[in-house]
Amino acid sequence: MASVALDYRRFRPTGTGLLTFSRPEHAAVAHKTLNGSVAGGKRVKTRLLSHLPERPRMRGQKGMLEAAQRGAISGDGPSGGITGSGRNVVLYGLPGKLHAGVLLDNLRGFKLAGAEFGKEVVVKLDSDRLASTSRFLVRASSTSEAYRLVRKYHMQMWRPDMFGDKCTMRAFVVW
Template structure:
């Protein structure tokens, strides 16, 4: 009887915390999972009222988490029950209610003269144009935005929030890396995937650096 009472009290407390929530956080997703994979999960498990699927990022790389936005709080518990013991790509996942997700700028501190800093943290990497941004990393650490833009001159790129060419993804304060990471905005989704196909797992100027700088590229969803 004591155990049953404790369970009921825990459930009641959880419901008070969850009251009014319209977001579900999915955890332990494969890092390769795309929004399309999560949407298929929603269809397979017959989830109700899902209006948005957002992959969570850290410096524009997937964290293994995603957020579902629902139309109404009444759908929360039904969907959590439907997701119990669910999986993506044969791997079990965990679903919990969540407050509204917020983009986290991390510990990047820069003065105002540099303008907007792209940390790439949070749902959708805290950017707005879905599937039209690409993150590329593995460039030399001191490589400039102008040099990266020149290296990518054969691709069709737009500016990123008013900045032309490639924009550096800044490191958190008091950290150091031998490599640098850049965000670019191709002119279309097709061009974004073209950039990834052409650059991913290639080497930056191998005739000069050999295999020292291997590039990786991903579309940000």
């Protein structure tokens, strides 16, 4: 097998995935074996694709930041259309006017990808300034660090001293 990617719509899992294989005959065997089997209590339905959906190029951290600012990071497709599966975390439910720098200050204890080189590692996904909540994409240095971030922030209140119980954060790792 060459790779595995979950399919997302606005960074929410759709319940489907994409398996790629290095050789077509491996794909045919997997299709025959997996189709109709049961995984996680659900029946697996498979189909063969002759071509892969095209992934947009991210062009590094600077390119990711520019893409987010112009709304190009939608979170759709395999792995949400971004690279670095397992190291990306989406935080949402934060105040709408929150800036990436403020969130980055709160993530100081985590090892984030590129932080040692002064690169952007926190990107605000929603460009709508009137939204009551906001979403951020955070790039961790490793999968274990991404899951540590999720364990710390998922279902926690954001600054309860200022916002009370109005801003419950949610966090998940994008695969």
